[in-house]
Structures are given as C-alpha cells and as structure tokens.
Amino acid sequence: GENVEQHPSTLSVQEGDSAVIKCTYSDSASNYFPWYKQELGKGPQLIIDIRSNVGEKKDQRIAVTLNKTAKHFSLHITETQPEDSAVYFCAADSWGKLQFGAGTQVVVTP
Amino acid sequence: DTAVSQTPKYLVTQMGNDKSIKCEQNLGHDTMYWYKQDSKKFLKIMFSYNNKELIINETVPNRFSPKSPDKAHLNLHINSLELGDSAVYFCASSQVTGRADGYTFGSGTRLTVV
Numbered sequence: 001g002e003n004v005e006q007h008p009s010t011l012s013v014q015e016g017d018s019a020v021i022k023c024t025y026s027d028s029a030s031n032y033f034p035w036y037k038q039e040l041g042k043g044p045q046l047i048i049d050i051r052s053n054v055g056e057k058k059d060q061r062i063a064v065t066l067n068k069t070a071k072h073f074s075l076h077i078t079e080t081q082p083e084d085s086a087v088y089f090c091a092a093d094s095w096g097k098l099q100f101g102a103g104t105q106v107v108v109t110p
Numbered sequence: 111d112t113a114v115s116q117t118p119k120y121l122v123t124q125m126g127n128d129k130s131i132k133c134e135q136n137l138g139h140d141t142m143y144w145y146k147q148d149s150k151k152f153l154k155i156m157f158s159y160n161n162k163e164l165i166i167n168e169t170v171p172n173r174f175s176p177k178s179p180d181k182a183h184l185n186l187h188i189n190s191l192e193l194g195d196s197a198v199y200f201c202a203s204s205q206v207t208g209r210a211d212g213y214t215f216g217s218g219t220r221l222t223v224v
Binding site: 096 | 114141150151152153154155158165166200202204206213214215216217218
C-alpha cells in the first residue's frame with residue numbers, strides 16, 4: 001500500500017519568510033496529491049492540490065511542486081503570516097483512499 | 111451551509127460503554143469516510159462507504175461498526191470502549207468513488223475514554 005513520509009515535523013519561521021514542507025510517496029500509481037491545513041480544534045481543510053500530469057501549481061502565496069520520477073512533492077508558502085500557523089498535512093490518493101503524512105506543525109512568529 | 115457535520119463535538123465516557131458518533135453531508139457526495147486522528151496528529155482511514163455500501167475497511171477492531179442509512183449519513187458505533195480509543199474522529203466525504211479529490215472533512219469528534 002501507499003506510504004507517505006513528511007518532513008519536517010515542526011517548522012518555525014519569521015513572519016514574511018518562506019516555508020517549505022516536503023513529502024515522499026511510495027506507490028507509483030498515486031495520481032492526486034492534496035495538501036491540508038488543520039487549525040486547532042478544526043478539521044483538515046484542503047488548501048491546494050496537484051495531479052500527476054502537472055509539475056507545479058500556484059495559488060497566491062502557496063505553491064505545490066511534484067516530481068513524479070522521484071516520487072516527491074513539496075508545499076511552498078511565501079510571505080508567511082501569523083495566520084499561516086497550523087498543522088499541514090500532505091496526502092497521496094491511492095484508488096480513492098487518501099494516505100496522509102504525519103503532519104508539520106508550522107509556527108510563524110511576528 | 112453546505113458541509114460535513116458531525117455530532118457530538120466532544121464525548122467523554124467510561125471504559126466499557128457503547129457510544130455512537132453521527133455524520134451527515136449535504137454536499138451530494140457519493141462517498142463518506144471515517145478517519146481517526148491519534149494524539150500525535152496522525153490521520154488514518156478506518157472505513158469508507160459509497161452510497162450505503164462498505165468499500166474500505168481497514169484493520170479496525172470489530173468493536174467499531176459503521177452504519178450508513180443513506181448516501182448522506184455515515185454513523186460510527188463503538189462497543190466496549192477502551193482507553194486506546196481516545197482520539198479525534200473525523201468524518202469526510204468525496205464526490206466520486208475511487209477518487210479522492212474534493213475530500214471535505216467534518217470538524218471532528220474528540221472522544222475521551224476514562
């Protein structure tokens with residue numbers, strides 16, 4: 001089955017700096033890679049996703065890159081703001097079943 | 111509001127009790143899921159249903175029994191609760207069976223077994 005690894009587990013950045021979270025996956029059949037943001041006491045919310053036929057996708061301050069050959073994908077957040085503080089999860093879709101990474105606690109300090 | 115809603119939000123109960131968590135989605139999605147999030151925030155799928163039919167049943171103890179009365183509802187019943195069942199349980203739904211795009215999560219039920 002699919003195995004998703006995510007690094008780092010915690011990330012502390014100064015407001016205005018960039019944050020990068022990296023994930024690797026094991027199942028070459030996976031073709032959809034979403035990223036979720038989970039704030040305290042809430043459910044995960046989809047923030048951006050990418051399909052296997054695309055190498056990069058951007059939405060304002062967030063971007064995701066995918067390297068299918070190397071089986072890794074990354075989330076980039078630019079110009080971080082305090083409201084970006086949350087736990088971020090990467091995931092890989094294997095036949096409709098999302099396998100999640102272990103999560104990255106991002107703390108943005110003013 | 112269109113959403114995935116689950117009740118209750120908090121559930122504190124004693125070991126050995128039986129409890130249920132309810133989930134409803136009004137997004138018109140075909141598939142619904144239960145996920146468990148442990149104390150280390152790890153999210154793991156438990157079950158998935160498509161239009162009342164069980165599709166995915168991960169290695170979950172028999173004490174956990176999902177029930178889907180219709181496409182919009184997926185409830186989770188837990189018998190003989192144990193301390194290790196303490197976690198946050200999330201319901202989710204997605205538009206199309208076999209594809210995870212459009213996954214929408216509920217806000218979670220924090221279960222504490224004492």
